[in-house]
Amino acid sequence: MTLDVTPAARALPQTADNRLLAAAGDGTRVALRGIVKDYGPTRVLHGVDLDIAPGEFVSLLGPSGCGKTTALRVISGLEDATAGTVSFGGTDVSRTPTNKRDIGMVFQAYSLFPHLRVRDNVAFGLRQRRVDARAARRRAGEALELVGLDHLADRYPHQLSGGQQQRVALARALVTEPRVLLLDEPLSALDAKVRVQLRDEIRRIQLRLGTTTIFVTHDQEEALAVSDRIAVMDAGRIEQIGSPEELYLRPATPRVAAFIGLSSSVPGVAAGGTATVWGTDVPLQSDVPDGEVDVLLRPEHVHLVGAGSGVGAVVEESMFLGSIRRSLVRTDDGSLVRLQHAPDERLQFGERVRIAVRPVPVVATPRQTR
Structure with missing residues (x-):
């Protein structure tokens, strides 16, 4: 797989103010080859392959139970793969203990030592490596x-907010200037505003340091906002990996289309690479047999029209979201x-309206008998 990660986007500032920044490297290539993980008779990872470029920020995104955290634990060495290999910088680390893999990890739980001040919590890993005081x-x-x-620096963890503790x-x-940074749902315990602030801060820091970063989340907005690429996982497999724009605009499967962004499933008829929805022909993103299909539409694909076109509908709800309004009909x-x-x-509840679809590429599947 060829990766296109622009070196200019990874340029680090020249600074003497913070030696951690001044000494930062260009990241480490991470590769997973045929990773299988079994827990007894249950297989949770089915031959996962993944290439992550040096300095790249990749999110593993999917619903609970899809295998994303298990994949991260295999990368970290907290779990041994049943089959397959993990390599850092071209070196197989599959049998290397976690404490020898030169990684940094941040979990959902802050796991700070309550009896140590903030500075000592941060320095703990350095002391374990026998760095002088x-x-x-x-x-x-x-x-x-x-x-x-x-x-x-001189406060104790209980004197900090949740967001501050996660920053610690x-x-x-x-x-410790790790080769690889692993983030396992680090923001899920925070309130919405703090989540956004810390999410953006993590991305800013990662860009400045150029550290290869793997981020596990079930929050699609989070993944879309910070990632160079996103691997969408389902049932222990990677359904699709690509940039946020690719996944949103050109989902490879209906499951990816349904998981990334809001989608509505509506009936249509496919013929010759297009689908007819409410009297409008729209191009299909992939080959679908001619006949009745279910078409997935994003909210921005649908618009209000006047009498005589589109299809009739009744308003179920309408939400004001600042620059836009999103309605359900x-x-x-x-x-x-x-x-x-x-x-x-x-739009008011119960109001009659007419809607139509814009002629943009869509994902469709053969219509299932209901």
């Missing part, structure tokens, strides 16, 4: 500066459809 203190201060918490956990993972054929429209187009 003076150097460990300096490097811990630099890592805290990187996450914006150097002014709280991130600093602790970065202070039930068409006359019984389909529930979400559409996105201007905020000044106010």
